[in-house]
Amino acid sequence: MRKKVAFYTLGCKLNFSETSTIARTFVDEGFDRVEFNEVADIYVINTCSVTENADKRFKSIVKQAQKVNPNAFVAAVGCYAQLKPQELADVNGVDLVLGATEKFKITDYLNDLSKNDMGEVHSCEIEEADFYVGSYSIGDRTRAFLKVQDGCDYKCTYCTIPLARGISRSDTMESVIENAKEIASQNIKEIVLTGVNIGDYGKGEFGNKKHEHTFLDLVKELDKVEGIERLRISSIEPNLLKNETIDLVAKSRAFVPHFHIPLQSGSNEILKKMKRRYMKELYVDRVSKIKDVMPHACIGVDVIVGFPGETDELFLETYNFLNGLDISYLHVFTYSERDNTEAAIMDGVVSKNVRAKRSKMLRGLSVKKRRAFYESQLGSTRTVLFEGENKEGYIHGFTENYVKVKFPWNPELVNTLHQVELTKIDADGIVRFEFVPVLSH
Known part of the structure; x- marks a missing residue:
């Protein structure tokens, strides 16, 4: 019997991309991935440390897993697991806690899936998190989160991310482009670039502060990848968002x-x-x-x-x-x-x-x-990418400039791009539109 594994992700897009990468490792090792509310042999929870709320939610998610299968093996990974491993290990039902460097090797720690009396902790000193693991996630079939950078060298006084993820380091340009092409080959229309501090892209591994390439170089190269209709920059520090990048996005083929x-x-x-x-x-x-x-x-x-x-x-x-x-x-x-x-x-x-x-x-x-x-956008013509979920009889989508629209559910629209004219705002704040009669793709 093939073992089953389920995942729950707390926090940011970066966590989602890493959960997907960890999940692919399990599938490669012969596990079947199931939904978190289904019976599984292993439940993996990818944790977040940004807000107090994420800490509290962890306990309720462990309980959720135990309710579905009281004998399942429960593992915690991610930022909170790095910052407070013992706190998570002490939560009733948790069997394994892996820190920043160990999470991508999780299957190496699973020789024995019997429940532990105490949560077992494997976490490094954060200084050891000096290598880079590339990741991407495919969420709702229409967009993927592509990780290009990890860690942060900034010392903002409120933030635990440098303590949880280590120094700023980046994927190689070749690897990012290869991942983008792989995503494109799966008929995914949009890539969202993610990282902890993506404007800092280019710092090499092992704390090498020399920028091999800059974020601007990366944007230029990604814009050339065929098969990707849209590229979106998830979050970028104001001091790292340069005029050249803004100008490039304005003229770009794919950047929105x-x-x-x-x-x-x-x-x-x-x-x-x-x-x-x-x-x-x-x-x-x-x-x-x-x-x-x-x-x-x-x-x-x-x-x-x-x-x-x-x-x-x-x-x-x-x-x-x-x-x-x-x-x-x-x-x-x-x-x-x-x-x-x-x-x-x-x-x-x-x-x-x-x-x-x-x-x-x-x-x-x-x-x-x-x-x-x-x-301000009503009356304009925009391109909508439709998503894959039927929400109370409607299909939703986003224009390139992130206006949320809706249309009566039609499965044929899922993961397609169409030109529309934005016509009115509904009572729920979502925009209605009319299709513009042009060739759709």
């Missing part, structure tokens, strides 16, 4: 006019406390440059509320800054203290209820911004 640029605060005082590598003036400059060459571009923003020292005045400075900026939506994170970070011991702690209130205000602003952006 959609940028996600972390801001974190609209107050220079808070940005300094966070040890970010730019001031808000640079952020304004990046947004202006994008809108100058691509007026229809979608710009998403990460922002943290409730950072130590964020007074009401400084929060309002962030709110007003974002309100006046030509952006399309926000990802709002409520600051949570992480062990072994500078911010955790800073003065000026903001109470939990004030953090929650500020978060709600910015989420409201995000709704307003998205609505205004969608309204």
